[in-house]
Amino acid sequence: MKKLTISLFVACTSVYALAAPDEFVVQEMARQTKLSVDDIKKNYDACDSGVTWPMKICGSYRWMVEDVRLNKIYKRTLTKARELGYESSLQTAQRAWLTYRDAACNYEGAAGAGDGTAAGLYVLSCKLDLTKQRADRLEEGLRE
Numbered sequence: 661m662k663k664l665t666i667s668l669f670v671a672c673t674s675v676y677a678l679a680a681p682d683e684f685v686v687q688e689m690a691r692q693t694k695l696s697v698d699d700i701k702k703n704y705d706a707c708d709s710g711v712t713w714p715m716k717i718c719g720s721y722r723w724m725v726e727d728v729r730l731n732k733i734y735k736r737t738l739t740k741a742r743e744l745g746y747e748s749s750l751q752t753a754q755r756a757w758l759t760y761r762d763a764a765c766n767y768e769g770a771a772g773a774g775d776g777t778a779a780g781l782y783v784l785s786c787k788l789d790l791t792k793q794r795a796d797r798l799e800e801g802l803r804e
Contacts, residue, residue: 719784
């Protein structure tokens with residue numbers, strides 16, 4: 661099961677490796693973490709390297725791509741919600757979703773790898789999936 665989940669993580673994220681890293685995402689990731697811009701650029705596409713540290717950097721980059729996308733979509737959705745009078749409901753829902761995402765992904769990390777070094781990869785894979793789903797869902801609401 662562990663190998664399958666990590667393999668799925670690599671397969672799902674390898675699509676990002678086709679292009680150079682997004683400079684805004686790299687800078688945002690460096691700002692939010694203790695990683696250097698050089699480390700991020702060197703390892704942003706190392707998800708299938710088989711080495712935990714570069715894989716974690718790569719996984720973090722993939723999640724950050726979706727997180728940046730979600731934040732842009734959320735801002736547009738918030739503007740629409742403000743115009744329609746349901747801004748507070750959206751903010752409450754987003755806070756609840758963030759709490760859920762973090763708790764669910766921490767559980768997946770613990771269940772998938774226990775205290776092992778792969779736990780972070782499980783957490784990142786989960787955050788990538790849930791963040792992408794949330795961004796897609798909010799984006800659908802903008803089209804309606």
